[in-house]
Amino acid sequence: MLRLFVPAPTRLARTLATHASSPAQSSRLSWSKQQIQDLYDSPLMDLVFRAASVHRQHHDPSKIQLCTLMNIKTGGCTEDCSYCSQSSRYSTPTKASRLVDIEPVLEAARKAKENGSTRFCMGAAWRDLAGRKRGFEKILEMVREVRAMDMEVCTTLGMLSPDQARQLKEAGLTAYNHNLDTSREFYPQVITTRSYDERLDTISAVRDAGISVCSGGILGLGESDADRVGLIWEVSNMPEHPESFPVNALVPIEGTPLENNEPVKYHVLLRDNRNGPHRPPEHHYPTGRWPKHPGRIRAGYMLTTPCSPWDEDKAMMSRWGLTGMNSFEQQEQLEASKATRPEENVAQAA
Numbered sequence: 132m133l134r135l136f137v138p139a140p141t142r143l144a145r146t147l148a149t150h151a152s153s154p155a156q157s158s159r160l161s162w163s164k165q166q167i168q169d170l171y172d173s174p175l176m177d178l179v180f181r182a183a184s185v186h187r188q189h190h191d192p193s194k195i196q197l198c199t200l201m202n203i204k205t206g207g208c209t210e211d212c213s214y215c216s217q218s219s220r221y222s223t224p225t226k227a228s229r230l231v232d233i234e235p236v237l238e239a240a241r242k243a244k245e246n247g248s249t250r251f252c253m254g255a256a257w258r259d260l261a262g263r264k265r266g267f268e269k270i271l272e273m274v275r276e277v278r279a280m281d282m283e284v285c286t287t288l289g290m291l292s293p294d295q296a297r298q299l300k301e302a303g304l305t306a307y308n309h310n311l312d313t314s315r316e317f318y319p320q321v322i323t324t325r326s327y328d329e330r331l332d333t334i335s336a337v338r339d340a341g342i343s344v345c346s347g348g349i350l351g352l353g354e355s356d357a358d359r360v361g362l363i364w365e366v367s368n369m370p371e372h373p374e375s376f377p378v379n380a381l382v383p384i385e386g387t388p389l390e391n392n393e394p395v396k397y398h399v400l401l402r403d404n405r406n407g408p409h410r411p412p413e414h415h416y417p418t419g420r421w422p423k424h425p426g427r428i429r430a431g432y433m434l435t436t437p438c439s440p441w442d443e444d445k446a447m448m449s450r451w452g453l454t455g456m457n458s459f460e461q462q463e464q465l466e467a468s469k470a471t472r473p474e475e476n477v478a479q480a481a
């Protein structure tokens with residue numbers, strides 16, 4: 132049986148937001164593209180206010196979760212994602228490497244924890260785990276060991292089968308990242324080596340295994356506003372919303388097909404980030420320097436572009452009056468929120 136949230140009545144068009152919407156207004160699973168477009172086009176400050184109001188109903192606004200990413204296998208990827216410096220199809224500064232050993236990963240996780248991160252994410256640049264039996268066993272061990280440090284564990288390993296998702300769950304995986312990137316319509320202009328539906332299949336496998344879903348997109352790929360709305364629409368109409376909706380801004384990488392793309396405008400990033408009509412406990416991961424609650428990715432070990440060091444993160448949090456969340460605090464909030472909104476949890480579908 133699949134549990135669904137019942138769509139709650141929601142007023143979509145308001146000229147002025149003067150009070151916070153109720154929790155019941157902010158959780159629903161059935162949206163038309165026009166409804167999302169109307170929200171998307173609403174005055175920016177109204178949108179920001181409404182998003183912040185919903186956020187405050189379910190989160191302490193002074194808290195964010197700190198996550199550290201580590202690339203455990205870099206470059207040499209067979210896929211053709213046109214934004215990615217790790218694709219072997221493009222001539223970029225990123226050098227290919229093999230899957231790293233377990234101990235350096237654990238050392239990195241320990242250091243991340245010492246510096247306040249409560250989630251440790253491991254990313255591998257490849258299409259999927261086919262033919263990587265030993266590598267997968269190594270990754271499962273990494274997941275077990277990091278989880279034993281009382282940290283949340285996330286991975287991004289390309290496409291997963293249901294059985295692989297189940298094994299990751301058994302090893303203690305908290306969340307799995309698999310972005311949709313953009314709208315279904317624009318997607319073929321960005322990637323041709325795997326389909327949108329294949330991405331959705333992986334997300335379903337992750338969800339069915341009981342792992343939290345982290346799935347969002349990238350802005351600045353050359354997409355239109357309609358594509359940005361299309362991405363939100365796709366995610367908003369999933370049987371269950373992702374717990375995380377990362378909104379990334381493209382950093383154009385020399386040698387990729389998108390190397391000359393214009394940086395996405397700040398207000399577009401803000402609008403998209405505030406517009407995802409997901410259930411309230413979900414968090415948004417930022418990949419820039421501005422804190423969008425309640426998540427911040429710190430990448431001391433990963434990514435193909437420079438990131439801020441630990442001290443800079445800490446100084447920023449101090450300036451903004453933010454403190455880091457404990458491990459699994461998000462999850463507890465999500466469960467508490469569901470428990471206090473039983474009227475939304477009554478629909479069940481076979």
Ligand code: SF4
Binds near residue numbers: 209216256289
């Ligand atoms: S699958 Fe991942 S690593 Fe490979 S090209 Fe696409 S984004 Fe890059």
